[in-house]
Amino acid sequence: MLKDITLGQYFPGDSFIHRLDPRTKILIIIAYVVMVFLIQNFIGYLALALFLALCVAVSGISPKYLIRGLKPILVFIVFTGIFNLFLTPGEEIWRWGFLKITVEGVRFAAFMVLRLIFLILGTSLLTLTTSPIALTDGMERLLSPFKKVHLPSHEIAMMMTIALRFIPTLLDETDKIMKAQSARGASIDSGGIFSRAKAMVPILIPLFISAFRRADELATAMECRCYRGGEGRTRLYELKFGAVDVLGWIYMAVLLAAVIAINMIFGKF
Amino acid sequence: MDNIAEVRNLVFEYKDEETGASARVLDGVSLDVRRGEFLAVLGRNGSGKSTLAKHLNAILTPTSGKVTVDGFDTSDDSKLFDIRRRVGMVFQNPDNQMVATIVEEDVAFAPENLGVPREEIRRRVDEALEIVGMSAFKRHAPHMLSGGQKQRVAIAGALAMRPELLVMDEPTAMLDPSGRAEVIETVKKLNRENGMSVVLITHYMDEAVRADRVIVLDRGRIALEGTPKEVFPQVEKLTALGLDVPQAAYLIYMLNKHGLGLDASALNDEECAAELLRALESRRKGAGEP
Numbered sequence: 001m002l003k004d005i006t007l008g009q010y011f012p013g014d015s016f017i018h019r020l021d022p023r024t025k026i027l028i029i030i031a032y033v034v035m036v037f038l039i040q041n042f043i044g045y046l047a048l049a050l051f052l053a054l055c056v057a058v059s060g061i062s063p064k065y066l067i068r069g070l071k072p073i074l075v076f077i078v079f080t081g082i083f084n085l086f087l088t089p090g091e092e093i094w095r096w097g098f099l100k101i102t103v104e105g106v107r108f109a110a111f112m113v114l115r116l117i118f119l120i121l122g123t124s125l126l127t128l129t130t131s132p133i134a135l136t137d138g139m140e141r142l143l144s145p146f147k148k149v150h151l152p153s154h155e156i157a158m159m160m161t162i163a164l165r166f167i168p169t170l171l172d173e174t175d176k177i178m179k180a181q182s183a184r185g186a187s188i189d190s191g192g193i194f195s196r197a198k199a200m201v202p203i204l205i206p207l208f209i210s211a212f213r214r215a216d217e218l219a220t221a222m223e224c225r226c227y228r229g230g231e232g233r234t235r236l237y238e239l240k241f242g243a244v245d246v247l248g249w250i251y252m253a254v255l256l257a258a259v260i261a262i263n264m265i266f267g268k269f
Numbered sequence: 270m271d272n273i274a275e276v277r278n279l280v281f282e283y284k285d286e287e288t289g290a291s292a293r294v295l296d297g298v299s300l301d302v303r304r305g306e307f308l309a310v311l312g313r314n315g316s317g318k319s320t321l322a323k324h325l326n327a328i329l330t331p332t333s334g335k336v337t338v339d340g341f342d343t344s345d346d347s348k349l350f351d352i353r354r355r356v357g358m359v360f361q362n363p364d365n366q367m368v369a370t371i372v373e374e375d376v377a378f379a380p381e382n383l384g385v386p387r388e389e390i391r392r393r394v395d396e397a398l399e400i401v402g403m404s405a406f407k408r409h410a411p412h413m414l415s416g417g418q419k420q421r422v423a424i425a426g427a428l429a430m431r432p433e434l435l436v437m438d439e440p441t442a443m444l445d446p447s448g449r450a451e452v453i454e455t456v457k458k459l460n461r462e463n464g465m466s467v468v469l470i471t472h473y474m475d476e477a478v479r480a481d482r483v484i485v486l487d488r489g490r491i492a493l494e495g496t497p498k499e500v501f502p503q504v505e506k507l508t509a510l511g512l513d514v515p516q517a518a519y520l521i522y523m524l525n526k527h528g529l530g531l532d533a534s535a536l537n538d539e540e541c542a543a544e545l546l547r548a549l550e551s552r553r554k555g556a557g558e559p
Contacts, residue, residue, distance in 0.1 A: 133370055165370045168412040214365045221366035224326055224358040225379035225426065226350050232384045236377035236394065 022138025154230025296489035309477035312486035313511035326356035357427025363419035417448025502533035517541035
């Protein structure tokens with residue numbers, strides 16, 4: 001059950017996409033998300049699909065693996081589709097009792113499903129090609145202008161790094177606690193939803209206590225290594241924009257222009 | 270200065286926030302840590318060993334008394350980072366002292382905090398990983414390493430500060446025997462080849478035997494002090510302090526109890542065997558056999 005968690009999964013590589021500065025990638029993803037919601041017709045999605053396919057091909061990530069990333073939220077996608085299909089008011093095309101399908105419903109459902117799929121695929125591609133540490137670094141640097149309005153960008157990045165660092169440690173620990181509690185007769189995987197939720201209590205309490213102890217020890221260890229916040233800190237790896245980043249931005253700008261043009265020419269579908 | 274750290278009449282009281290009662294953890298400890306020496310601190314649980322360690326880099330400050338590190342008073346807040354960069358700390362649980370998700374980034378943490386320029390950080394990280402023999406693992410994730418390897422990375426993380434003193438608080442307590450050997454060999458090598466001053470807090474006697482000097486703490490006071498050869502033959506006293514005795518020392522103690530009159534300074538198997546052999550041979554000569 002714990003094996004399926006692939007948060008922060010990263011495939012090291014040396015492709016064009018891997019070599020992009022994490023800041024570039026984060027900005028591209030933001031633009032990409034905006035586009036996903038901006039697109040008003042299927043031709044736009046076709047253009048986006050082409051863009052994404054090209055990125056995947058260049059990245060060297062197996063498309064199969066990328067698509068498998070949709071599995072955990074399949075239920076959510078299907079539910080969104082059905083919900084929109086039946087509950088959007090408009091011109092009726094089919095009716096059975098209180099259930100009705102409208103032209104608007106079909107279109108809206110298709111749009112929502114496409115949007116979700118594109119969002120997941122795009123962000124997965126980001127995390128698959130960017131190491132967590134590069135990602136948090138990029139985030140810290142992108143947020144640093146907001147320090148002026150007292151946004152603790154360094155602290156946010158540090159928290160993310162530590163969280164990522166402790167995910168495997170705490171998963172191991174959860175596994176151990178679960179085994180220890182089952183050895184004492186706790187039944188974790190059986191019973192209805194309520195008894196299962198109740199069975200989580202003897203797992204979560206020791207896990208929390210241990211997490212607090214770890215946090216305390218980590219804080220001491222960090223102090224011992226002269227940690228005093230982001231002020232005056234240097235980095236082993238400084239982020240630097242390179243020629244690949246310029247290419248990345250141009251690529252993105254072209255796509256953005258294309259999407260806007262398609263929207264204007266073809267209008268709302 | 271011959272001493273990297275000096276502790277004078279150190280008293281530390283821990284105050285319980287709820288009851289207001291205070292417990293005295295350290296009760297007038299005085300000791301020097303000499304430059305380049307390997308000092309082992311022994312004592313049963315609750316004897317104040319860890320508390321003493323935390324005083325050596327100003328994580329804790331004395332209730333009364335004085336601790337100086339390389340001439341800096343640990344009670345002086347303005348010198349906090351001058352002190353901490355001189356004292357590398359390694360703790361018991363290797364998982365809880367790693368910050369980054371990649372080995373070399375973790376080793377770089379301290380020099381990054383100190384604002385060391387990038388090229389210099391690179392140099393220090395490579396050097397520190399080389400010393401502990403973990404260079405081949407620099408791009409690995411810490412959670413994929415064994416306990417002994419993690420602890421060696423933690424040592425490298427401390428070395429990257431270029432400290433003058435390495436304080437280790439039971440660094441082998443959570444390791445298996447091979448991991449323990451790895452860590453102790455690394456520390457011994459650091460002390461011998463790089464001249465690093467080391468304070469090793471431990472409850473393993475076989476580790477303490479390899480130190481230059483041993484201090485035994487009991488209820489916040491120094492109960493015994495001296496070289497391993499001076500301390501470990503005092504079997505009865507050590508047992509009363511709740512400590513084990515190295516097996517070789519214990520064997521000789523038991524034999525001497527029966528009047529064998531052996532030299533009690535043997536601390537490891539080889540020394541013990543040699544001493545037994547010498548005793549047997551002199552006895553044979555004494556008996557006038559051919």
